[in-house]
Amino acid sequence: MSYQHFAYYYDQLMKDAPYEHWISFFQQAVASVEAEVSSVLDVGCGTGSISIPLALKGYDVTGIDLSDDMLAVAHEKSMNQHASVQYLQQDMTEIEGLPEFDAAVIFCDSLNYLLTEEKVAAAFQSVYRHLKENGIFLFDVHSLYKIHKIFSGNTFAENAQELSYIWQCYEGEYPDSVEHELSFFVQDEDARYSRFDEVHMQRTLSVKAYEHLLEEAGFRVLRITGDFSEKELEPEAERIFFVCQKLK
Template sequence: MTYESFAYWYDKLMNEAPYDAWQSFVQKKLKQYGRQGAKRILDVGCGTGELAVRLAKEGFLVTGVDLSENMLAIAQAKAEAQQVNIEFFQQNMTELEGFSSFDCVTIFCDSLNYLLEESEVRQTFSRIYELLKEDGLLLFDVHSTYKMDHIFQDAIFTSNDEEISYIWSCYPLSLPHSVEHELTFFVRGDDGKYERHDELHRQCTYEIDQYKQWLTEAGFTVLEITADFTDEAPSETSERVFFVAKK
């Protein structure tokens, strides 16, 4: 799954995304688990580099990976504008290569949910395990099964803005806890006319115990599972589940 024209409007559409909360989560967990001296972070599914840039400005040595060439072009321009040095690479998270010795790997904004095969998730965990230093941390979040089955299923979300508007429709897939996002957005040009763009995104998630099993099989020790940017364990209606695992 790669973002095409959508990449150029991603930041506009995501202007309320909790990047500050993701950044705080990373710094809090590194401190909480005795990794205050951690410097090297690999941001997987980095998108337009919003989190990577924020972490770099805090003094971390950040590498960003994403599948979308368009996203990475925006991320590189953003890093240059903010005068931070970040290396960006176009790679599939299931096939990460050419890296080593990271203190921390992050996969946020439900990027892991774009993997539709169980084998892909397991392979991603295995690759990340190899890239981490001993005692290095993997931090990631995923959509809960509740969100996929009850909030997204057959839902329609809309936004009407003068510059860009969208209609976001969700449909169930044949896989358990999966959904297809059909996004149509209309972008206002300099001539005042609107241009239509269409994107199709598919996501899948799994039960918490399944993620725990795959992490353990990859060699990780699961340190913590919380929900919705809190320190609380996930409930039946939690929407975003956070994992902290150690090599």
């Protein structure tokens, strides 16, 4: 699943997303395992909202995403912010032609766009092949609680002058999945509105399922937490974070 029209309004709609928390999580996780990290692979990088601040902190960042529209926005943002990031259009389940990195991240629930366990396994294996020995792998996913209690059957909306949206969530065809139906209305220079519609599907797995797939791919799971906290995972956590390391 890749973003289309939505890519060009993504940052405006996500203006309140706590990207600084993901950056802090990354730095704290790297420090906690005493890893020396200089190169980072940002998988599912979107518009570069993680890649750019990491690059500005001195990391050598490569961002990959399936959507060429998202990558176009990311490239423009990087140029405007004087951040050196290499962007490539690639499928996270079939990463090819890249070197090995000290660390890899899949943040902002990008992994949830993979709808089968086989695809998730392929993504883990693909990341594993592109990490150096003892490399660090960090990612987050929606929790089962969020899929069933926050998303499914609910509608979200915002009525702003330049950009408004209606976001309806339905139970998806896969177990523990959700279908997002997005309609957004964009005002042009003549004060007329254009409507764009997109459908996005996401699925999550149980924590044990992710642990199993990670171990099968060759990772050691070091820590699992929720909602940017370092505390033990709570049952009502909406976002689950994994800190993993590539085994020798």
